[in-house]
Amino acid sequence: MNKDESCRHPLATVVSPANLVSLSRLLLSPLLFWTVLEADGNSGTSWLAVFLGFILAASDILDGHLARIRGTVSKWGAFIDPLADKVVVIGTALCLVEVERFHLLPVVLLTLREIFITLYRLLVARKGLSIPARKSAKWKTTIQGIALMIAVMPWLENSQWFVDFGLWVAVAFTVVTGIQYLMDGILATSTTGE
Secondary structure (H helix, E strand, O other), X not given: OOHHHHHHOHHHHHXXXXXXXXXXXXXXXXXXXXXXXXXXXXXXXOHHHHHHHHHHHHHHHHHHHHHHHHOOOOHHHHHHHHHHHHHHHHHHHHHHHXXXXXXXXXXXXXXXHHHHHHHHHHHHHHOOOOOOOOHHHHHHHHHHHXXXXXXXXXXXXXXXXXXXXXXXXXXXXXXXXXXHHHHHHHHHHHHHOO
């Protein structure tokens, strides 16, 4: 289907292969949460959690690849993909706090940044402007995923210092990209005079 056809059929952009993959990531995330909470020894580590994390990360790569192949990025896709990422990351991080694998403070910082930037982008969008996603945002999601993978890896169950280090690196990337989005939004609104 070319771009002209997708314009004539709005449902085609909502039910695109890329969006279906993003939606499946969103729907599978509770299974990962449950796996972390129910892991043997209540440590949050298990090979099933590693496997599910890998599948969810691969789906994030796949939906971007599918969107590039089709050459279209729908508004629905621009909404559902980052939403799925945030649900997976924040939900899993909160589960790891519950099983005392993650400390609360870095997870709160990570969560507040994600909520603030999401609301900020919506506010800017209501003014008819957009803040395009940066490559650093994809790196941020990747580093968050690595931090989560480290935390659920059974081989690293007794390496709490490494888990803490990975989490703080993810928080640092999360905060830096949040500042970048904030600056991009200020620049966008100042150049339009709004």
